[in-house]
Amino acid sequence: xxxxxxxxxxxxxxxxxxxxxxxxxxxxxxxxxxxxxxxxxxxxxxxxxxxxxxxxxxxxxxxxxxxxxxxxxxxxxxxxxxxxxxxxxxxxxxxxxxxxxxxxxxxxxxxxxxxxxxxxxxxxxxxxxxxxx
Numbered sequence: 001x002x003x004x005x006x007x008x009x010x011x012x013x014x015x016x017x018x019x020x021x022x023x024x025x026x027x028x029x030x031x032x033x034x035x036x037x038x039x040x041x042x043x044x045x046x047x048x049x050x051x052x053x054x055x056x057x058x059x060x061x062x063x064x065x066x067x068x069x070x071x072x073x074x075x076x077x078x079x080x081x082x083x084x085x086x087x088x089x090x091x092x093x094x095x096x097x098x099x100x101x102x103x104x105x106x107x108x109x110x111x112x113x114x115x116x117x118x119x120x121x122x123x124x125x126x127x128x129x130x131x132x133x
Contacts, residue, residue, distance in 0.1 A: 006036030016096045057082040060116040080118045
């Protein structure tokens with residue numbers, strides 16, 4: 001639930017911008033993972049695994065993610081899990097700049113991004129969604 005806490009440090013006009021972000025705005029948005037980590041790192045109530053999820057939820061197995069461009073096994077389990085959940089949530093949630101996608105369409109997009117998400121975790125996520133009524 002806290003993986004995007006760092007967005008609280010991003011200017012509202014960037015977070016809620018209608019349309020595409022320019023390069024400068026996108027670079028500011030990408031800072032939210034570092035801001036979130038900084039907000040939580042000294043909070044003893046949060047396990048270190050939670051900090052990993054905050055810091056790594058935009059990393060991709062392919063190495064195309066941020067903030068560090070980690071690849072494959074460099075990304076810890078909670079980072080991998082949170083990456084899938086975050087992407088699904090972003091696609092299926094109404095935003096000021098886009099309507100929500102259906103679950104089926106969102107999953108079809110994520111599955112096509114081969115090499116970015118852990119395939120075994122993605123299978124488990126899809127299976128879990130099928131059990132939700």
